[in-house]
Amino acid sequence: MPELLDERADSVLITLLPGERLDAGTADLRLRRLLASGPWLRRLHRRRPPTGLPAAPDDAGIVDRYRRTGGPPLPLAVPPPTPAVFCHGDWTDGNLLAVSDEITAVLDWEAAHLGDPVRELARAAYGASLKDERSVDALVEGYGADARAVRAWFPVHAAELWLWFAEAGPPAYLTQLTERLEGWSDG
Template sequence: MRQGAVGTVRLVERDGRRLVEKRLSDPARHDTEVRALRALADSGLPVPQVVEERAGVILMTELPGGRLDEGDADTRLAALRASAVLLRRLHDLVAPEDLPPAPDDAAIIARYRAADGPALPLALPPSAGVVFCHGDWTDGNVLAADGRITGVVDWEAAHAGDPVRELSRAAWGAARKDPRSADALIEGYGADPVAVRAWFPIHAAELWLWFAEAGPPEYFAQLTAELRAWPG
């Protein structure tokens, strides 16, 4: 069983077939994941197929491969670059009308300032439009095998949002493990690095607020120290 921030995931067997059972305590996140996966069923993207769904439980197909964060640094870097191509394909899709809206970045900035977080150059970049977004495109949610991306999982944060913001969130988060990761994702996607990096302070503020509210304290202290050293 894998314990996540918002639910639990385990492998189960049904009629001799290995499936993934995901339990989400938040009904809204449950509904979002089901809607996103059903909307992507014929997209050609490597996503799980919903086999059965009931209150709090989603049963879906198991995808091959291992998480990118389980590989060595250079393998992870190459896979991140490859995953950016799939992220762009996702962003070429029109978001289903029943997906939630994007995060309220103006509210994130206001909350961060009210919480007296470390000084950051916070400003809302211009919009790049509204597309189908995964919501948490990280190396823990992308699967690969033999240098090929085999799956994208955990769609409970899917929403209709800004494509550059989503790419930027993925790039900033991945770069905290390996600074080369940001360029790999940006180049793989084919985006303007300046536009992508303009979102970095907002992602930093959003993560700081998360740790401030949910902990653990050592992560919060580490991130606070990182943000205090933000380049001027």
């Protein structure tokens, strides 16, 4: 259990936690770690949320902004929502630590919110798939979700990521993502 070292209005400092980022090892180790992270995310979604969490991102607004900004054509449709739960908000292999195949920490909770659990799993799976398409299966299997329901969210997350790079990210990444989206496939 980490020890609290300092607490401020905008940050919390704790002792060093064991482990390394999920993507610190080989591709196969990363997949095993992503698989192991699925049950953690599912357990989080079953926990009672703390009071005062913000609402989920506005997906209709994301789609509208993406269309107005002129990103590559995507099959954009916001899937029907599922009941809101406690969401981490940025479940990525950079925000999870592991020793071997065991998850040891979940970091960076500043995007926590009440939201759709399938949306959150899909965001994690889409982002992880940019490194290795097999990541989708690992996360979906680990979580125990319906792969079709997860993939239905991918165009929304692609649009969200494209907007982030267009507004704040490095131009080289925007170029890379634009090229990827221009060859979009629902597969």
